[in-house]
Amino acid sequence: MTAFSLEGQVALVTGANTGIGQAIAVAMAQAGAEVIAAGRRDCDETLALMGSGRTMRLDFTDPMAARDVFAAERIDILVNNAGIIRREDAVEFSEADWDDVMDVNLKALFFTCQAFAKAALPRGRGKIVNIASLLSFQGGIRVPSYTASKHGVAGLTRLMANEWAARGLNVNAIAPGYIETNNTQALRADPDRSKSILERIPAGRWGKPEDIGQTAVFLAAPASDYVNGAVLNVDGGWLAR
Ligand code: NDP
16 A cells, blocks of 8 residues: 555545546545545436445535534545635625625535534544635636635635644645636637636646546545645646746
């Protein structure tokens, strides 16, 4: 077994039916974990790609739902991937779009981490991987609640690492750059936007969900035991510009 193996570990991935969550679930299964692919809908396609594991229907905006899951069985790795975005000028942005995004991206993430920690802290080990964004570092445009939520994810990741590192939990985040998923389909379909984004990426290509999957395996594996509170950008060099 290598330091990058997840053999014997149980991992729960939120929003695992598509995109980055699906790639993380598959990568973790390939690394040897028993993966629970969780989502508001069944994750049948993910289950087929994993070849083994389980799927679970769960809306993480209900904090009690997460609490029940972690109380019921030992889960070693939590990946908070579920996330949504709403686009509108800041001057017109609605309270409903603010609340929807904050509820999923920030509030559900925090209370899911809290529920996981209540179960994992007494065991003295566990790994949390939160999915942040380039907009955990940058302002962005026309996405006020998304930017606020993802800055919040970075801050909470550091806070939880501070509180729980000495008690055996590793809390880290990945900040993906521009990744080819449903989320970015509209951007990729716009030739001008797509070209200007590509020109700014030092690696010269958009990211693939698998690029994030492999990084998540590292942050869940023993290889990263001394990594705490990191917000690791996986962006083809975007932030290096
Ligand atoms: P997708 O839209 O493809 O996937 C989002 C996932 O979140 C879906 O599985 C969705 O489920 C799930 N989800 C949303 N709300 C809830 C909820 N209340 N309960 C459970 N699941 C929910 O997007 P990506 O794969 O691109 O995004 C995944 C993560 O990566 C997000 O946190 C996003 O912010 C982040 N990210 C993505 C980037 C990109 O370039 N693609 C860049 C930076 C960050 P359902 O299908 O049922 O709606």
